Amino acid sequence: MANRSFTTFLLSGQLFGIDILMVREINKQLEITPVPHANAYIRGLLNLRGQIVTILDLNKRLGLEKATVAQDSHNIILKTEQELQALGIEPDQGDFAATSDKVGLLVDDIRDVVIVPEQSIEPPPANMGKIDGQFLTGVIKQNNSLVAVLSVDKLLK
Secondary structure, eight states: OOEEEEEEEEETTEEEEEEGGGEEEEEOOOOOBOOTTOOTTEEEEEEETTEEEEEEEHHHHTTSOOOOOOTTOEEEEEOOHHHHHHTTOOTTSTTOOOOSSOEEEEESEEEEEEEEEGGGOBOOOSEETTEEGGGEEEEEEETTEEEEEEOHHHHHO
16 A cells, blocks of 8 residues: 655645655745746746746636735746656656646645555545636545645646
């Protein structure tokens, strides 16, 4: 029985998680340069130690209101296809998806790492609040709250 670890974070007051193996780093660098004529959910570009990272407004991508950048806002920088393959993970395997480009997710606040047995992850509901179920791969019951596990594959398409 394998355990899985998830980085959890808040979006519009709701708790979400992505597999920790997808996370390259988490940072508070919020100097994001807007990209004219880009999709509404693309917040802009971030210069991360000389590398350009496309930042997605995860609130907007999930159909919520555009994120307001505040003191608790963070970027979750995802691993690229090459970084996942170096770990022996094929990017199209299960919850894992990546691009060759560097991508980050703008979130409202970072929470804890949650470690759960694989079988405790329940199938996602058709929708969760205002979130379309297509973006979810499962739900974790954690204490008195639910953690919606996001499908990175669907987010990046």
